[in-house]
Amino acid sequence: MSVRESFDYVVVGAGSAGAVLAARLTEDPGTSVLLLEAGGPAESDHISVPAAFPNLFKTRWDWNYQTTEQKQLGRRAYWPRMKALGGCSSMNAMIYIRGNAADYDTWRDDHGAHGWGYDDVLPYFRRAEANSRLGGPLHGTDGPLHVEDRRYTHDLTHAWVESAVATGMARNDDFNGATQEGAGLYQVTCHQGRRWSTARAYLDPAADRPNLTVRTGALAEKVVVEGGRAVGVQYQHGRGTQTSYAAAEVLLCGGAVNSPQLLMLSGIGPGAHLREVGVDVVLDQPAVGANLHDHPALPLVFETRGTTDLAELNTLGAFARAKLMGRGPLTSNVGEGGGFWRTRESLPAPDLQAHVAPSGFWDNGLHEPTSRKVTVAPTLVHVASRGSLRLRSADPRWHPDIDPGYYDDQADLDAMVAGVRRMLDVVGTGPLAELVAGPGLPTMRWGADPTDAQIEEHLRAETQTLYHPVGTCAMGDDDRAVVDPELRVRGVEGLRVVDASVMPMVTRGNTNAPTIMIGEKAADLLRGRAAVGAGATSGKDHR
Numbered sequence: 001m002s003v004r005e006s007f008d009y010v011v012v013g014a015g016s017a018g019a020v021l022a023a024r025l026t027e028d029p030g031t032s033v034l035l036l037e038a039g040g041p042a043e044s045d046h047i048s049v050p051a052a053f054p055n056l057f058k059t060r061w062d063w064n065y066q067t068t069e070q071k072q073l074g075r076r077a078y079w080p081r082m083k084a085l086g087g088c089s090s091m092n093a094m095i096y097i098r099g100n101a102a103d104y105d106t107w108r109d110d111h112g113a114h115g116w117g118y119d120d121v122l123p124y125f126r127r128a129e130a131n132s133r134l135g136g137p138l139h140g141t142d143g144p145l146h147v148e149d150r151r152y153t154h155d156l157t158h159a160w161v162e163s164a165v166a167t168g169m170a171r172n173d174d175f176n177g178a179t180q181e182g183a184g185l186y187q188v189t190c191h192q193g194r195r196w197s198t199a200r201a202y203l204d205p206a207a208d209r210p211n212l213t214v215r216t217g218a219l220a221e222k223v224v225v226e227g228g229r230a231v232g233v234q235y236q237h238g239r240g241t242q243t244s245y246a247a248a249e250v251l252l253c254g255g256a257v258n259s260p261q262l263l264m265l266s267g268i269g270p271g272a273h274l275r276e277v278g279v280d281v282v283l284d285q286p287a288v289g290a291n292l293h294d295h296p297a298l299p300l301v302f303e304t305r306g307t308t309d310l311a312e313l314n315t316l317g318a319f320a321r322a323k324l325m326g327r328g329p330l331t332s333n334v335g336e337g338g339g340f341w342r343t344r345e346s347l348p349a350p351d352l353q354a355h356v357a358p359s360g361f362w363d364n365g366l367h368e369p370t371s372r373k374v375t376v377a378p379t380l381v382h383v384a385s386r387g388s389l390r391l392r393s394a395d396p397r398w399h400p401d402i403d404p405g406y407y408d409d410q411a412d413l414d415a416m417v418a419g420v421r422r423m424l425d426v427v428g429t430g431p432l433a434e435l436v437a438g439p440g441l442p443t444m445r446w447g448a449d450p451t452d453a454q455i456e457e458h459l460r461a462e463t464q465t466l467y468h469p470v471g472t473c474a475m476g477d478d479d480r481a482v483v484d485p486e487l488r489v490r491g492v493e494g495l496r497v498v499d500a501s502v503m504p505m506v507t508r509g510n511t512n513a514p515t516i517m518i519g520e521k522a523a524d525l526l527r528g529r530a531a532v533g534a535g536a537t538s539g540k541d542h543r
Helices: 018-025 050-056 101-111 118-128 155-166 198-206 255-265 271-276 316-325 410-427 430-435 452-462 512-527
Strands: 006-012 033-037 129-131 145-149 182-185 212-216 218-226 229-237 240-252 300-304 337-341 352-357 373-380 388-390 401-403 436-439 495-497
Touching: 006 018, 006 229, 018 033, 018 198, 018 212, 018 512, 033 218, 033 240, 050 316, 101 118, 118 129, 118 512, 145 198, 155 182, 155 337, 155 352, 155 373, 155 410, 155 430, 218 240, 218 255, 240 255, 240 512, 255 388, 300 410, 352 410, 373 410, 410 430, 410 452, 430 436
Parallel strands: 006 033, 006 240, 033 212, 129 145, 240 495
Antiparallel strands: 182 337, 218 229, 229 240, 300 373, 300 436, 337 352, 352 373, 388 401
């Protein structure tokens, strides 16, 4: 007779939130956790070397998702997502951005995410952070997540910052400080020049705990629900299928794609849709998979003159130096600098962000540049368009239908057109103008003053994801919400979602740090602890 395997918690997904959750929960030696990860250990050299992350795309490390054909683009979009310990924190560009205070206050005030205002979440950002340069009251210095100034920054990035300042942007040396707006260099989640993922920050220190079991190569098939309560997870492992049980709760941490997919595979989702694909309905919840949105980015690629670029410096010697010593040009995270600004002064917070790469980076970096280039990418960070995620099959190995609805709301397209114009102004001003020789992509068919139609043509041809999908298990206090403000799935006991899918609205900026924060706060919710810093205020000038 087989023994029923049981833990206090079963966590599905060892990514940016799941790794945090498993590590924090097992700080209590009396709490047992099973952490399931579909991928394997994060062992590739391309993970630790910061500039090498695009080499992970379309490999065994990648879920390799594609969206549905986007009506406004006339094509599908590629979505890389990491399949390994650390999740996308083992594949991302390592930019440490928390978002704007207005994001979290909007979660609370407009979406019913009580307890998730800026003053509520700031202590969790601080608890996670070990910043090498910045300190209190807005930054942490002794958390598990190392944040540092990059060891290498190319002259092209410095030139972009100076040119942005020359066009009227404020200089900003801390996008997570008192104000988000302005231009500067990004801090990164690295330690001594190497990537510092949640696998490194949280799982490695917890690896020897007897109350933590990490099981890789485990593809979840469904949450087992009995009598309206989640009691375990059925998953593929090795050559068979097994079920592990949770005495306390099941915690889904698969991200904006995998968490709603697993809920629907478990019979929790839009009832009519589930019946269409042959899944028995456990709970008819139309909000599962709805509210999908992402940050769209547009590469503006320019030929350069009188300078090098990062691609030229990508040599075997430089790779070895970065791997062994944490030094040299490949300690660049590629997206070295940028900034935030508003396309209209009436906006309460920035709606655009720039990412600057001292090389040619388009179509997710899948093309090897053959000449020296620089890329400036305006990115929409206040997104009006909404899409959805749906199953294509009851087989968990099938990728779901992913429709982010890029530019379906005209306001998003208008904002990006304005963003392109602002970036063209920066490129044509100051020291960067001396280094730019001309357009570097065939779709940039314009002269000094392009029409809106020409810019829109480039947007439709070249827009790509900035790898920040959210919202498919949104948090709130009404029928639009999949989870309540304590991240409990509404209508099913013993089941929570803890990842970027619970964001009712995407944050302004890169989403890895906010996802780690969600994991930190969820750990306290589960342990019944008072919120970190409860009652403290930070000042509401971060906007």
